[in-house]
Amino acid sequence: MKQTPVLEGAFVSDPEPALVGSRCRTCETVAFPASFTCPNPRCAQKDVVATPISRTGRLASWTTVHFPPPPPFVAPDPFEPITVVEVEFASEGIQVVGPLAGASAEGLRMGMAMETVVEPYYSDDSGEVIGWKFRPAEGDADG
Numbered sequence: 774m775k776q777t778p779v780l781e782g783a784f785v786s787d788p789e790p791a792l793v794g795s796r797c798r799t800c801e802t803v804a805f806p807a808s809f810t811c812p813n814p815r816c817a818q819k820d821v822v823a824t825p826i827s828r829t830g831r832l833a834s835w836t837t838v839h840f841p842p843p844p845p846f847v848a849p850d851p852f853e854p855i856t857v858v859e860v861e862f863a864s865e866g867i868q869v870v871g872p873l874a875g876a877s878a879e880g881l882r883m884g885m886a887m888e889t890v891v892e893p894y895y896s897d898d899s900g901e902v903i904g905w906k907f908r909p910a911e912g913d914a915d916g
């Protein structure tokens with residue numbers, strides 16, 4: 774089945790699933806999704822390069838959504854509640870939101886290690902759309 778990334782260049786699957794952001798060559802500010810310029814207002818150079826994000830971070834927040842989000846989100850019909858988590862990547866100084874994978878919200882606790890996975894978001898006639906999700910990780914966070 775044909776697989777299309779939900780956001781081109783935002784993640785890799787090989788050799789392991791990881792997000793890809795941008796890093797400023799001057800001030801080291803990291804952005805996700807990747808930015809074409811440095812988001813730091815005090816930075817003079819603004820020269821950014823693609824950078825891999827740590828595979829694991831820490832759970833900073835989560836919520837369970839009981840109604841379908843608006844487009845471009847493609848909701849299954851009938852809609853099933855989904856849990857969305859916010860993961861802090863301390864080494865990069867960013868937080869990233871994504872769907873929860875491989876667990877239910879009842880098992881979550883603040884600060885637990887979460888790892889990045891790449892899984893299908895939905896499928897349609899043209900194939901699967903894949904994107905990043907976060908699942909509880911074995912062991913500790915990278916950063």
Ligand SMILES: [Zn+2]
Nearest residue numbers: 797800811816
């Ligand atoms: Zn900068």
